[in-house]
Amino acid sequence: MGLNLDDKKAVVAEVSAEIANAQSIIVAEYRGLEVGDITKLRAKARGAGVYLRVLKNTLVRRAVAGTPFEGLKEQLVGPLIYGISKDPVSAAKTLHEFAKSNDKLVLKAGAMPNYVMDVNGVKALATMPSREELLSKLLGTMQAPITQFVRTLNEVPTKFVRGLAAVRDAKQTA
Numbered sequence: 001m002g003l004n005l006d007d008k009k010a011v012v013a014e015v016s017a018e019i020a021n022a023q024s025i026i027v028a029e030y031r032g033l034e035v036g037d038i039t040k041l042r043a044k045a046r047g048a049g050v051y052l053r054v055l056k057n058t059l060v061r062r063a064v065a066g067t068p069f070e071g072l073k074e075q076l077v078g079p080l081i082y083g084i085s086k087d088p089v090s091a092a093k094t095l096h097e098f099a100k101s102n103d104k105l106v107l108k109a110g111a112m113p114n115y116v117m118d119v120n121g122v123k124a125l126a127t128m129p130s131r132e133e134l135l136s137k138l139l140g141t142m143q144a145p146i147t148q149f150v151r152t153l154n155e156v157p158t159k160f161v162r163g164l165a166a167v168r169d170a171k172q173t174a
Contacts, residue, residue, distance in 0.1 A: 096126035
């Protein structure tokens with residue numbers, strides 16, 4: 001059953017709202033994918049904070065018109081599933097990992113604001129660490145000098161106590 005004009009406007013408005021906050025849009029062809037597999041993919045996407053939806057290409061073309069993702073319009077051909085995320089990496093990572101285990105999901109293209117990626121670009125983006133991983137690495141790097149400094153300061157009284165213990169042991173044996 002097709003959508004009437006009001007429903008189409010609602011879908012375009014919903015997708016436009018998602019795109020307004022998005023950092024990446026990943027497009028994949030889902031031809032031949034079974035319903036159970038799509039359900040698993042949607043559950044993974046929901047867990048990663050990815051807006052995942054099968055949409056009519058004409059509605060998506062209208063939604064991306066006038067946005068930094070407008071260059072993606074030429075790639076919108078065939079039965080496509082759209083992954084839209086606020087984190088630049090999470091949509092690419094989710095769809096790429098699923099495509100590795102299911103050969104019927106084929107990555108087609110992706111876009112970041114004012115930049116359109118081909119399949120290799122999407123795969124490269126999927127291998128990058130997420131924002132949380134990068135922040136944790138940064139925090140670990142920032143803490144390392146402080147931790148080492150505290151260990152160094154703690155070593156002075158520890159060596160003193162060991163020296164006193166050695167003197168005590170030497171006097172007890174003598």
